[in-house]
Amino acid sequence: MKIAPVVSREEWEAARERLLVQEKELTRARDALAARRRRMPWLRVDEPYVLDGPDGEVSLLDLFEGRRQLIVYRAFFEPGVGDWPNRPCPGCSLVADQVAHTAHLNARDTTLAFASRAPQPEITRMKDRMGWTMPWYTITDGFDVDHGVDEWHGTNAFIRDGDTVYRTYFVNKRGDEAMGGTWAYLDITALGRQETWEDSPEGHEQTPPYQWWNWHDSYGS
Template identity: 50%
Template sequence: MSNIPKNPTPLNALPPIVTQAKWLKSHEALLAKEKAHTRAGDALAAERRRQPMVQVTKKYKFNNEDSELGLLDLFEGRRQLIVYHHMLKPADKSPCPGCCMFTDMVSHLAHLNARDTTFALVSRAPIDEIVPFKKRMGWDIPWHSNSDDFNADFMVTDGFGLNIFLQDSENIYHTYFTTGRGVEHLGNVWTFLDLTPLGRQEKWEVSPSGWPQTAPYQWWKLHDDYENKMQTNCCDSN
């Protein structure tokens, strides 16, 4: 049953009601500002790809449904790892609705995988509590339990956050962190990739020399059409 009221209360103080011609003129002015905002975001992403990194040498332990893992294992053989620190805690009777809403909005992982990127959730709750909650929510995102210093070491102390890591020849580097409203606009493939050190890996991007890049659009596929080897390493198969 729909929760939308059959007779919504009338709104007060509507914007001006104008002709189509006046609306179009106003819309074109707004669109120019939106395009400038997009270009500024592209420049910021290019700067982000050139930010320094910190090597991660400390060992961390994670548990999934089957085994104990290290941080490198969370990459699943890919170059980049995006970790969302979900606030699910031990014996959690009131799971964070914000964390759950964010997770609901994460797009199909096959597209991120095709750009050599793994997405995973990490929580303080034990894995035997994560598994039934994950099933209840209908999520198939990798979700790991962690009880050591991983959260605190990467700036997540009393809430949620998102960290990005790069691995090169099994050396792990911490590249990015955001929280609060920095997480609110995320969820689709492009917003996540724009935060990573390799970016979207498309030729139009201003990336460091030698960074993997392919033609835009051509790597896009239906999520069930990606070849297995492409999901493992997009940069060798494009």
């Protein structure tokens, strides 16, 4: 491999400062894009979807676990895909390996769940083997077809108003590369990070950054 130019400390710092200008532009553009997501229209979900969970059948509303928002990643672990039943799709497994502790999402009234068409015993076995702890459900109806994830992985965001569920955002393909971290997940939701610096629609509840951040085992204490 041909190495890059080797320079003095001063030249290296100057090069870093030049690149930092573009990096800050990207950060501001990313924040502006997240603000536009928070202004996306909502799509009401009227279909009574039923999924299988560890304790039996559940509705889409049940997946919220009582919280205001829900993020569902459609993973491909099922007959006919990859090395079934030994492993899920390698890409979906990489996404699962990157998921941060979900307590931070829960603290922002948001639940993360995975869904695929594998039976629950296979999902439980695989979660135990890989050390995955996020809720993982079995799709039993047209949920994947209706939400653009029947042939490819993808992440859908939902919000509820009482018992009424709305679809608020969808990202797939390379858009899923950023998923896994707490900030990336919150940035695709209708409520965002819910911090005071964000450009959000009027009426969004917000708190200062750092104020709500906590150790994952200390929320609620």
